Amino acid sequence: MTLLSVRDLTKHFPITGGVMRRVIGAVRAVDGISFDVAQGETLGLVGESGCGKTTAGRAILRLIEPTSGEIFFDGTDVRALAKEPLRKLRRKMQIVFQDPFSSLNPRMTVGASVREGLTIHKLAEGSAADARVRQLLEEVGLRAEHATRYPHEFSGGQRQRVGIARALAVEPKFIVCDEPVSALDVSVQAQVINLLQDLQRAHGLAYLFIAHDLSVVEHIADRVAVMYLGRIVELARADELYAMPLMPYTQALLSAIPVPDPDAKRERIVLRGDVPSPANPPSGCPFHPRCQHPQKDAACSAIVPPLELKEPNHWAACIKQLPTRISWEEQQSAGATRPPERIVPVRATA
Amino acid sequence: MLAIRWLCAAALIAALCAALRRFAHGSGRTSRARVVLARYASHPSAVIALVALIVLYVVSAFSPWLATHDPIEILAQALANHPPSRELLFGTDFAGRDVFSRVLYGTRISLSVALLATSISVVLGTAYGATAGFIGGTLDTVMMRLVDAFLSIPRIVLLIAIGTLWAPLSITSLILILGLTAWFGTSRLVRAEVLSLKEREMVAAARALGARDLAIVRRHLLPNVLSPVIVAATLGVAGVIVNEAALSFLGIGIPDPTPSLGNIIHDGTPYLATAWWVALFPGIVLVITALACNLAGDGLRDAMDPRQVDR
Numbered sequence A: 001m002t003l004l005s006v007r008d009l010t011k012h013f014p015i016t017g018g019v020m021r022r023v024i025g026a027v028r029a030v031d032g033i034s035f036d037v038a039q040g041e042t043l044g045l046v047g048e049s050g051c052g053k054t055t056a057g058r059a060i061l062r063l064i065e066p067t068s069g070e071i072f073f074d075g076t077d078v079r080a081l082a083k084e085p086l087r088k089l090r091r092k093m094q095i096v097f098q099d100p101f102s103s104l105n106p107r108m109t110v111g112a113s114v115r116e117g118l119t120i121h122k123l124a125e126g127s128a129a130d131a132r133v134r135q136l137l138e139e140v141g142l143r144a145e146h147a148t149r150y151p152h153e154f155s156g157g158q159r160q161r162v163g164i165a166r167a168l169a170v171e172p173k174f175i176v177c178d179e180p181v182s183a184l185d186v187s188v189q190a191q192v193i194n195l196l197q198d199l200q201r202a203h204g205l206a207y208l209f210i211a212h213d214l215s216v217v218e219h220i221a222d223r224v225a226v227m228y229l230g231r232i233v234e235l236a237r238a239d240e241l242y243a244m245p246l247m248p249y250t251q252a253l254l255s256a257i258p259v260p261d262p263d264a265k266r267e268r269i270v271l272r273g274d275v276p277s278p279a280n281p282p283s284g285c286p287f288h289p290r291c292q293h294p295q296k297d298a299a300c301s302a303i304v305p306p307l308e309l310k311e312p313n314h315w316a317a318c319i320k321q322l323p324t325r326i327s328w329e330e331q332q333s334a335g336a337t338r339p340p341e342r343i344v345p346v347r348a349t350a
Numbered sequence B: 001m002l003a004i005r006w007l008c009a010a011a012l013i014a015a016l017c018a019a020l021r022r023f024a025h026g027s028g029r030t031s032r033a034r035v036v037l038a039r040y041a042s043h044p045s046a047v048i049a050l051v052a053l054i055v056l057y058v059v060s061a062f063s064p065w066l067a068t069h070d071p072i073e074i075l076a077q078a079l080a081n082h083p084p085s086r087e088l089l090f091g092t093d094f095a096g097r098d099v100f101s102r103v104l105y106g107t108r109i110s111l112s113v114a115l116l117a118t119s120i121s122v123v124l125g126t127a128y129g130a131t132a133g134f135i136g137g138t139l140d141t142v143m144m145r146l147v148d149a150f151l152s153i154p155r156i157v158l159l160i161a162i163g164t165l166w167a168p169l170s171i172t173s174l175i176l177i178l179g180l181t182a183w184f185g186t187s188r189l190v191r192a193e194v195l196s197l198k199e200r201e202m203v204a205a206a207r208a209l210g211a212r213d214l215a216i217v218r219r220h221l222l223p224n225v226l227s228p229v230i231v232a233a234t235l236g237v238a239g240v241i242v243n244e245a246a247l248s249f250l251g252i253g254i255p256d257p258t259p260s261l262g263n264i265i266h267d268g269t270p271y272l273a274t275a276w277w278v279a280l281f282p283g284i285v286l287v288i289t290a291l292a293c294n295l296a297g298d299g300l301r302d303a304m305d306p307r308q309v310d311r
Helices: A053-060 A083-089 A110-120 A126-139 A144-148 A156-168 A186-203 A214-220 A238-243 A248-255 A328-333 B002-024 B032-041 B044-061 B099-135 B137-151 B155-165 B171-180 B184-197 B201-208 B213-249 B261-271 B277-303
Strands: A002-017 A022-038 A042-046 A068-073 A093-096 A174-178 A206-211 A223-228 A231-237 A308-311 A314-316
Touching: A002 A053, A002 A206, A022 A053, A022 A206, A022 A223, A022 A231, A042 A053, A042 A214, A053 A093, A053 A174, A053 A206, A093 A156, A093 B201, A110 A126, A110 A144, A110 A156, A126 A144, A126 A156, A156 A186, A156 B201, A186 A214, A206 A214, A214 A238, A223 A238, A223 A248, A231 A238, A231 A248, B032 B044, B032 B277, B044 B099, B044 B277, B099 B137, B099 B171, B099 B184, B099 B213, B099 B261, B099 B277, B137 B184, B155 B171, B155 B213, B171 B213, B184 B213, B201 B213, B213 B261, B213 B277, B261 B277
Parallel strands: A042 A206, A042 A223, A093 A174, A174 A206
Antiparallel strands: A002 A022, A002 A068, A223 A231, A231 A314, A308 A314
């Protein structure tokens, strides 16, 4: 059952200039993304830094006000909500942050931090709240007596657990995990991911798991969406995406994952150049200046590729990967010289 | 008798310092307050300043008890401008009043005025700066340009203008005027802190939990701007004491015959060549007070430096 439904979500940050602070342009941080998250499902959202994945996560919770688009959560139109009903709905959608240092108030004990949500939504008071805080701390793998300590007394991994307990306190159905393990040591990363999976099973939580590390997402996500320059360029079941990436960008990302075998034969696709500025994105396909697809031609810089179904439940945005709605005639009229052809590189395995 | 009283005061101070040290070096896990105290204790000048402030405060609090004479009573016409002696520790002024007792009471009044005026300015400056910083936008611009306008007027000129317009000032109105002209700097400081704090993820987390704006300001922003505000307040006390003394010195501060450090100096200046003791002793106390406030403030700033504590 669909829990969260996002349609054509955009967030443009205005660029102002001159004495009068006129708007002279916009950073298209999120540029029309659509996806669904089912109850109890994990949707991974991956992409390079600056591709808009964090902005997307926050715009869904309206921590950043979206520019346009639709967000439906559990049948409620989130964008249409006034301040007070939105405040009430927030109990159902929570967020865990990347930085375990700045996401906790250094002046509050972790018990007080976890308790905050209980007080705000009047879920428990007095000794009942104390008991609930203790239970939550134990559930995320901390000890009940940690409640009276301050954040600076904890390690990064422990603080991240506190952040998870804080989100869990209000019994949400959906949690945006905004790179929850990127700031942690690899050994601690696995512990926190396992914790998130245990909690998902116990509470039937749905996650939007934002990450820039594909190997982390492979482990936790049911489906994966790949973002590039504010757009979703590929969306598929995790195993399918890793086995047969169709968007050349995804192919390049996957080829960059280190394989723990020095003798493994692998073909690395090295992307040239930097991510273009989202204030001035390339015409046509946003990825075309860096694309390694052998059939790339002038049409790629003229036609914006739609996110289209290439395989059952596998969407990708590329007019050169077959099948495509953009006919060869149409591509030729946009200057195409090379016909579309399905190219899938062989992924090295250990 | 006097010696016993002084001994009692000294014992009290010693006990206070010992308690402070025990708290700072106490066993168990480290709380933030302990870390700050331990770091403060490692600054010798700041510790001396703190002790000096405590001494000044205790001595002035017990001034009715420690004074040898009535501070406004004229002892005898013949005793005018009497030099310091065993009986009259700091001598007498032109009217024949005991300078030692006047300095004790004067310190008490100057300190009270400074503390109350600083409290007013801290509360006002924090509220103003937090409002501007948190709401932002046009309101912020308007509010801060207003502060800039006030800051562009030298404070002492502003005080003299107000003081002469409403002369003679009662102590209450003097406190109000000193407090109402001292908050501009604090509001700027608080605004800057709030601007950076509100972008922290802990504020986003509170908002995601459904916290109201007022709760975010109260629970997450204000407690975190406290350290720089305390430092600013400590430094502010020194400024207010000096300003109050300057006003009293100019004859538009605390009305005669009530003693304050400023007007005792004012009374002594015409006789500086013949009766140097009248202006010298309150002058020394004034310098010590202002210096101690500044040093303690600097020590606090170093001890509370968030770059050293937070992570």
